Amino acid sequence: MSSLESSIQKELQKNFTEVIPSLTNQEAFQESQRCLYCYDAPCITACPTGIDIPTFIKKIASGNMKGSAKTIMTANPVGASCSRVCPTEELCEGACVLNHTTKPILIGNLQRYATDWAIKNDQVLFKQGQPNGKKVAIVGGGPAGLSAARELALLGYDVTIYEAESEAGGLDTYGIVSFRLPKSVSLWEVEQVQNLGVTIKTGVKVGEDIPFDEIYSMHDRVILAIGMASVPNLNIPGEQSSGVYDAIELVKKTKAAPFPTELKDKKVVVVGAGNTAIDGATCSVRLGAENVKILYRRSEQEMTAYDFEYEFAKQDGVEFRWLTQPIEILTNKEGKVEGIKCIRMQLLKAAQGERRRTVPVPDSEFIIECDAVIKAIGQKRHLHFIEELGLAHKEGVILINNETMETSNPKVYACGDVIFGKGQGEAMVVSAAQQGKTAAYHMHESLKESYTA
């Protein structure tokens, strides 16, 4: 690497370090003192994994840091990641009773403080359960898979995770921007699970590198936690040109050095307005893009990104173009992106219970000059794989018993993003973690008799 390159990399590294500073000891102590230690606290109910929040905060206040970290991680095996990525104002902090008097406790930051302590101090929080002789395979080592694996390992199962990527952690490792969630945090959580005797086979794509049937026959139960696939095509001309990116792939490239430099000084447009679109946009800004615009065919009110993400993108200088539908990616003679042709949209009145639809405004085409287009209009499903398994599904969303996470095959459970959509599940990391726990517990219930007898 030339010295220029290395100085650019150094600069980029700075751009991708965590934006929210951790609480200092003093701040954490004071904030923990502010917690009322409610009885039957609403923050616990608001946490999908049911972390005993007043207890972990009280432990910070009492100086019992290990107990605090353990309280968090007991309820949520990816509690360190969640402390950073949870939409806390919609969950625990939103439910804090102090919203009615002063201001809510910084629960997310305190959770991060406690789990950071465990990471820094190399703590062993859990011990593997007494082996019970039962084997479980988990396909996918993201939040849901890790969470299920952790619970099963505590219960004494012999667990193997099959992970397609070179490292486990899924979305937390690859899909959430480093300046919110450094990869090291997610990898610590992976390590915690490994330390309980869970085998993680990375770089193994089930269905390609190893047949699903083989795994199925080798194990007593299988959990599918395969998440979602790449961003779908926009289905407009020019999509194959050089300079068109998948937002998820782009974020993944920024999770470890060396950082990509091809967006430096470029004009970037991002298509879509969910949290991934925001990630694509803010990553572009941090990769040195000259200008970043988010194009969305609906309006501000309909965007699905969290408010704090929207606010964050605005602070980063990201521009928003509402009611703008891309219709063609324009390229130069070398096949490189040089602009995007769009058409203005208008919102129709919403039919009962539905999202407002949009229709193009006739003769309103216009061109936005740009060097790169980042697609962020949701994620595809592993449809083909799911069909091969013969599991009941709805457009790639595996159908489950909501209570038990069982699929149409009673030996196969599913959790995480693979069950999200079509009115089922939740898209949050914290929900995936809870689903993993639920799958593990119900699987355990179903197997218990077979070995205790």
Place this chain on the structure above:
Amino acid sequence: MADLRTNLAGITSPNPFWLASAPPTNSGYQVQRAFEAGWGGAVWKTLGDPILNVSSRYAAVHFNGQRVAGFNNIELITDRPLEVNLKEIYETKKRFPNHAVVASLMVEPNQGAWHEIVKKTEAAGVDGLELNFGCPHGMAERGMGSASGQVPELVMKQTNWAKEAAETPVIVKLTPNITDITATAEAAVQGGADAVSMINTINSLAGVDIDTWLPIPHVGGKGAHGGYCGPAVKPIALNMVSECARNSRINVPISGMGGVSNWQNAIEFMLMGASNVQICTAAMHHGFRIVEDLIDGLSTYLDDRGILSVQDIIGKSVPTFSDWGNLDLNYKVVARINNDVCINCNKCHIACEDTSHQCIDMLNDPSGNAILQVREEDCVGCNLCSIVCPVDGAIDMIQLNHEHPPMTWNERQTLIGSLKDKKVSK
């Protein structure tokens, strides 16, 4: 502005706020700085035979992030030569003739020693003397301070010796390290004291370091008990002041101290019979400047109530302080929760459920919102819920109408006794 001038057994000062005999009054420099800041008086750090001090002297008790809820020290009386202190007292009094300068004194229990120090000190121009019969550590091991202050006879005798020589008012400072402080207060009065002051510090061990297992503070690996003061001791001090104030045999003015940290505390002590207050820990925590708000707050309080002189509040609450046996058994308060103010932390519920009388229910109102409700018929009016409630105005303790006429335990016993007598006489 109300008149804040006070008079303690003839010692006048521009306001009731005196610095107590302690490290803040160690030197002329400090006392003069205090007077510049507005303090009305100062009791000079105890004079006597200069001593040797140890290093590492103070420790504090912090509670839930609140620093200095209590304070502990093992420092002894002045370690400076008597002549130096007397010279500085003289200079201070010359510069601040209207401020009260009182010298705290401690010598061995010997008539001649008391006569000598009283005469020397008065020659420096002090307005009064405070006999230190309270210091609980170090000096007590040598038969002085609280060691003599715990023996009523010694209190009386030494007070008498000081009085034999004294021309200025003599205040006797009492130790709280005793079962009944009125016994020593009475002894002081019998010895001729012009006033009593209380409380000195309470025997204490501030803490133990759970990593090193050493006492806090320690001096090279060893600790000894100290004297405890600061906000945490205020209720103890206030009770002792009140007990003395309502005791007709202790018919001398009281200078109150022990945890006084703000003007409200000062008013409480004065309402319970203190003619003025002495303060140390609050000044050590924040500096002499706190006196500005002490004066301002007190003055506004008096003005708002149309009270012309601070002396008009002295002792006004004493008649309300009595024995348990004189409390009305038929007086009843119950808790009432204001659900529009309540934030549903449920602390009242769990406190009542686990540790009191199980009368706060967690319910839902007709629209399904969580609410807390007191079953008044089961509420004993203990106040616990309103104490743990973090929101002002969420829980009121409401007085119910008397179901029966007022009757105290003593009245009840008398009544029962008279009924028995009647039976007997039949």
